[in-house]
């Protein structure tokens with residue numbers, strides 16, 4: 198049992214480290230290091246521009262999307278090299294937020310299902326951050342129940358005509374392309390009548406309306422489709438096989454282990470180490486210590502769970518559904534941590550403006566962003582279902598609509 | 613990075629699992645639980661023959677000379693099987709204290725006897741309420757004898773020798789405590805059995821009355837040795853707790869698949885599924901923290917104190933969580949004496965207290981993290 202690199206891994210790490218030291222936008226390092234969930238902004242720069250520039254620089258030197266094949270803009274690296282890169286990239290990795298969906302989900306789906314010429318055209322600029330992609334799956338009627346979606350695609354000659362609405366689409370307002378899941382046959386059970394496409398977000402008939410989130414920010418959107426035309430060659434996978442295509446997309450998410458999920462614990466520990474309460478330092482208070490210890494072992498448990506997963510990766514094993522625990526544990530933990538950090542501030546905890554709040558309002562920002570973490574990419578409940586069914590082998594939920602044609606499923610309350 | 617046990621170590625784990633599945637069935641555990649024997653002598657002998665008792669004891673002292681990682685995988689299986697033997701007292705506490713502080717003669721006398729299963733050892737630390745602390749030690753040493761009462765002492769009634777923490781100075785400082793070795797078969801100690809939460813591992817009260825004792829380690833070094841012993845034992849116990857958590861989860865899962873209510877397996881109800889998923893989550897976090905502890909223990913890393921406390925807390929919580937929800941999944945059946953759920957519930961809650969309670973280790977963890985951050 199050890200944490201040491203193999204000689205090849207060590208050599209790779211050294212090369213990556215040297216390149217990052219020479220090329221990363223150092224002027225933002227401190228600010229990025231201090232940013233946490235809900236507050237990743239740069240005071241004197243547009244973070245999207247800084248992120249795009251960093252991504253482009255990586256791509257030009259062969260450090261973008263490491264595990265992708267070279268001909269599509271990647272480096273052809275092993276999964277473990279990708280993890281090493283993420284470790285070395287450190288706080289600069291926080292600049293990749295806007296690319297996560299494109300790189301983690303859209304790219305791999307394109308790679309598995311797009312035509313060769315499309316892969317060569319679209320993937321390199323996706324890898325280099327010149328083009329940003331979004332994922333158009335969720336709808337008012339289909340979130341957890343993705344297959345309940347109603348956006349229609351109808352064939353018209355060599356084109357498909359799209360009508361309907363997507364929602365919660367992260368980054369749609371600055372995206373160039375998107376992958377889109379639609380219904381092509383409402384007369385068969387819901388999983389069997391779906392088809393996947395990719396499209397240009399500037400196509401006529403696509404309308405993006407930013408949604409103001411509970412946190413006050415606007416990172417996701419409603420997207421309306423009115424007679425949007427998509428050529429058939431932009432179809433991904435077979436007609437009516439979109440469910441299987443989307444499963445590939447979702448499974449690829451799991452490969453994103455290793456970067457480390459944020460739990461809020463290091464921030465809280467730092468805070469308590471310097472905070473003075475009415476009767477002394479917070480860190481010497483019995484109740485505070487107990488809370489901290491409980492979160493400390495969750496945070497370290499997650500850290501070493503991901504080290505175990507990385508070890509399995511380096512032996513060539515594939516990440517399994519057990520990796521769902523990271524988001525499940527971290528999501529509610531960060532929410533609880535933020536709540537507690539504000540509790541420690543007493544009445545002052547209510548002030549959230551960066552100019553007036555403790556620590557520039559980082560815990561307030563965390564608190565307001567945390568609910569989304571527990572919902573995006575599968576809710577806590579869906580994560581527990583995944584663990585129960587795919588790891589522990591318990592029966593699937595009873596699905597009353599499984600064999601019913603989609604257009605015969607009752608629609609009450611479906612938007 | 614290879615943050616995992618080696619293939620050989622995994623093989624040893626399989627070997628131990630197979631052996632225990634055969635020799636330590638729930639039925640065998642019940643013989644001790646029902647008070648028909650103080651521990652499973654046959655099993656103890658078998659463990660010695662398999663080389664499990666001396667796995668981390670150097671060859672020159674009669675052990676297998678393998679190491680602590682090997683001991684960790686065996687510990688996990690001891691916990692999974694809920695083994696009714698004085699393994700933790702003898703192997704993690706008494707033997708480790710000897711390994712850390714014993715003279716050559718002391719090691720030669722006791723370690724081969726531990727490895728061969730002839731001698732059961734224990735640590736006599738507690739004196740009633742309270743957690744490990746120099747202040748809580750009143751038992752006094754003078755002129756090579758000990759006077760005072762220790763309780764609870766795990767496996768104290770069946771032990772052949774005890775490592776005893778005694779006061780050799782007058783304050784409450786670390787340096788006022790020294791360790792002693794006492795041969796319990798000499799007859800100088802009065803032993804009383806105590807009824808306890810987990811009868812598969814006995815607890816006793818030991819009364820020392822001018823009892824002859826020999827020093828273990830240098831005078832005044834007792835507390836520093838004890839902290840090392842407790843840290844090591846915390847990691848090893850964590851593996852037992854991880855094994856117990858896994859077993860409790862497995863029992864719950866199996867029952868959920870088997871039991872039908874409202875026309876379907878209860879494991880198809882989401883409330884039950886989610887309860888089991890949460891058990892899996894805590895068992896997994898505990899396992900990962902324990903692996904870190906194992907790494908620190910086996911490499912004698914400076915992180916050991918922090919890693920040990922984290923493993924201890926995480927594994928204690930996981931075992932308690934899995935054991936209590938295993939009963940819940942079993943419904944009324946889970947609350948019968950006949951079903952095995954309560955054995956794990958008992959063990960989980962007894963183990964939560966044995967090396968100092970959760971709140972003690974929470975304190976330790978935060979102190980240690982602060983120290984590390986300051987450094």
Ligand SMILES: Cc1cc2nc3c(=O)[nH]c(=O)nc-3n(C[C@H](O)[C@H](O)[C@H](O)COP(=O)(O)OP(=O)(O)OC[C@H]3O[C@@H](n4cnc5c(N)ncnc54)[C@H](O)[C@@H]3O)c2cc1C
Pocket residue numbers: 298331332333334335336337339340341342364365366367368417569570572573574575576577578579582594882
């Ligand atoms: C910040 C953020 C970013 C997002 N980005 C994107 C994106 O880029 N692209 C995209 O396509 N989508 C995106 N989403 C949508 C996200 O995937 C969905 O919100 C999520 O899957 C939940 O679906 P829903 O909102 O329809 O909730 P619902 O499915 O309506 O769920 C409501 C409640 O019911 C529970 N529930 C539902 N089904 C079950 C079940 N089977 N068992 C138990 N409980 C259940 C849920 O857990 C939840 O508590 C984003 C969401 C957020 C919050």
